[in-house]
Amino acid sequence: MYDIKWIRDNAETFDRGRARRGLEPISAQLFAFDDARRAAIAELQKAQERRNAASKEIGAAMKAGDSAKAEALKAEVAQIKETWPQLEESERYAIAELDAALASIPNTPLDSVPDGKDENDNVEVTRWGTPRAFDFTPKEHFEIGEGLGLMDFETAAKLSGARFVVNKGPLARLERALAQFMLDLHTTDHGYVEVAPPLLVRDDAMFGTAQLPKFREDQFSVTAGRQVATGQPDASEALVPTADYWLIPTAEVPLTNLVRESILDEAQLPMRMTAGTYCFRAEAGAAGKDTRGMIRQHQFYKVELVSITTPEQSLEEHERMTGCAEKVLQALELPYRKVALCTGDMGFASQKTYDLEVWLPGQGKYREISSCSVCGDFQARRMGARYRDADGKPRHVHTLNGSGVAVGRALVAVLENYQEADGSVTVPLVLRPYMSGLTHIAPTAR
Template sequence: MLDLKKIRQEPDWYKEKLATRGVEAAEIDSVLGLDVKRRELLQETEQLKAQRNEASKKIGEAKRNQESADDAIAEMQAVAEKIKGLDEQVNAVDEQLHNELSCLPNIPHEGVPVSLTEDGAKELRVVGQPRQFDFEPKHHWDIGEQLGILDFDRAAKVSGARFVYYVGLGAQLERAVYNFMLDEHMQEGYTEVLPPYIVNAQSMYGTGQFPKFKEDVYQVNGENMTLIPTAEVPLTNYYRGEVIPEGDLPIRVTALSPSFRSEAGAAGRDTRGLIRMHQFNKVEMVKYTKPEQSWKELEMMTANAENILKKLNLPYHVITLTTGDMSFTASETHDLELWMPAQNKYREVSSCSNCLDFQARRMHTQYRDENGKLQYVHTLNGSGLAVGRTVAAILENYQNEDGSVDVPEVLVPYFHGITKITKENAVPFKKH
């Protein structure tokens, strides 16, 4: 959430910055108008409370002097009724102001490419060269289905579209990938966490999914409980409502979890394969830092995500997203995009974002600085990485003409020495 006091002080600057994210000036004016109305109502309430106090004094004096206090009592009752009505108005304005302020995105950092679409992203670096095939590379879903390690048809029968069964060495590949990711991140100083997969509405609000993006999630047990769209939610809310000891910062945590996405509005896009699923595994990285640390930590987090791809020897590039393409809570985002040979293009596998104090304000997560003053922490999050998309890239980049897939060298220990996935060893219970 943005700082209302700062919006009040620099409304034109906030209008200019938020316009790059598609926010109309009228939305800022509405917030400021509600803020003015709220303060006017509070001022009127305070004046009436002063009148009520005066009336109360008159009642006390009348009783001490054994005089009639009827007029003073009637005055106090009338004032109390007015205060009650104003309090109701204040509550209504408070709720509306809170809702409108909650729907304003974060301010983009200086240097973020300005565009209301994804066009215009800045390419920071290209790592690795796409493999030159001497045969027509297949899509990962064709490779997986032909080997028998990905079963989309039975998943559709059991659950519906955009689900998959990983079978045999397919399941082992998925497990190898996320275990490798977790092992790497722990060596880089992250603490592994196994978080809840269902969170309450306050947690979804804290990280910015609610109230604006309810259609993107799966809610259970009414509206208060939600299947997590990413482990960012339970990891970032871990310290919600708490004051973190300054000496503990920065805090770095990582987790593997399933992620559940309704993919509202994704009809017709990536209908085949592992790219856009309703349920997928993801290894998440989350950091809590002091403000002066957060930009350095963003670059470190991006490097941590890149390390996985380098060790898997998968070609990728890093881009800085545009103002219109960043997530709601981000001030700057670096995307890592993997090369997919069959599609002949890069596809996102990680987003690393600095959210500054935007989420911390919503969650009331603070630390006490060296002067004893409470400050909001900065929060960062990044995929380290989306597991299914990484598996898809391995299948496509490591495929052979005979339909087999080589196991990346760093994953061989997780395969107990198996170096190639073939029709003969892919699914042990199938007779070939």
């Protein structure tokens, strides 16, 4: 979220950043909103000052025996009191109008972000690993999983509808092993502190990381309820809504918000946190995309990385965080490429994003498995997250987030890259300690 003062001081830079995202300039419109806000505040302040002055003049007039003047002043004060609610409402409206406009504006891309309209303009940075040469036609993950008798979309659809899956037996354990391996790697080798956060959050938390208000339709909301007696002993109880929550779309939300409305000491930074959680996304704009399989699910497991830094640390931390996610794929020996997202494809809160795309032989292409972004102070301003520098001055922190990595998609990649001609799947070496030494997952007896 932007500071209107910064926009006034950097209007050309602000509008140029919007243009790079393919958006119209709006600084002039924001200034009009800000002028209206300032005018409303000034009008209310003027009325308050006049009310206070008139109240004093009433006392002086009565002391001087000038009852006519005192009555006129009383009438003036009464008139101010009558218009006061309208003045307060005008002030509230003007402030809300500007705040709503500022909340809807995406972050400004860094100069190093490539210009472009969509994913076709993203720039490949590096590749790692060589895709395996198969002596048979590789299958897609859902064909492998169903062939193993351990991946069930049909039953999941009966339980919950489309975009859900039931994994069973060694396949469920393999998914759990992937998550455990990632968390162990990030906490032991990469210095992240593991956190077990809530999966339900309130509006303020979703606003802080910029899922709200713009991406409301992409989220799942949950209504809490309580049983209320009807007064009739034999009647069924009524569920009455009492509060609303949001299911987290990523652990970025609770992890980043751990520092909301706080002032940290500079010595605490950088702060690095990781969490393995289920995530929930409505996939409102994904109709017709990846309708089969586990690539795009409403519920999925992901290991998230979040860093809180000073402004001076954030760009170096972005490279470090991306490298930590790369280490996961390297340890699993999964070929991947690192891509710098262009201005037209990057996320709303991001200043710069790297995607890691893993090779899927069943699809014959690279697919995203991790996205690592530096957000500058964009989220910090929405959360009120600051730190105190060496001079004792509070400054907004910088925030970063990345997938370290998406566990469901890692399972997809392992199935496709480690599949064998007989329908079995070889367990990657690094995961075998988490699988009690199991080396292969073979099809189950029907």
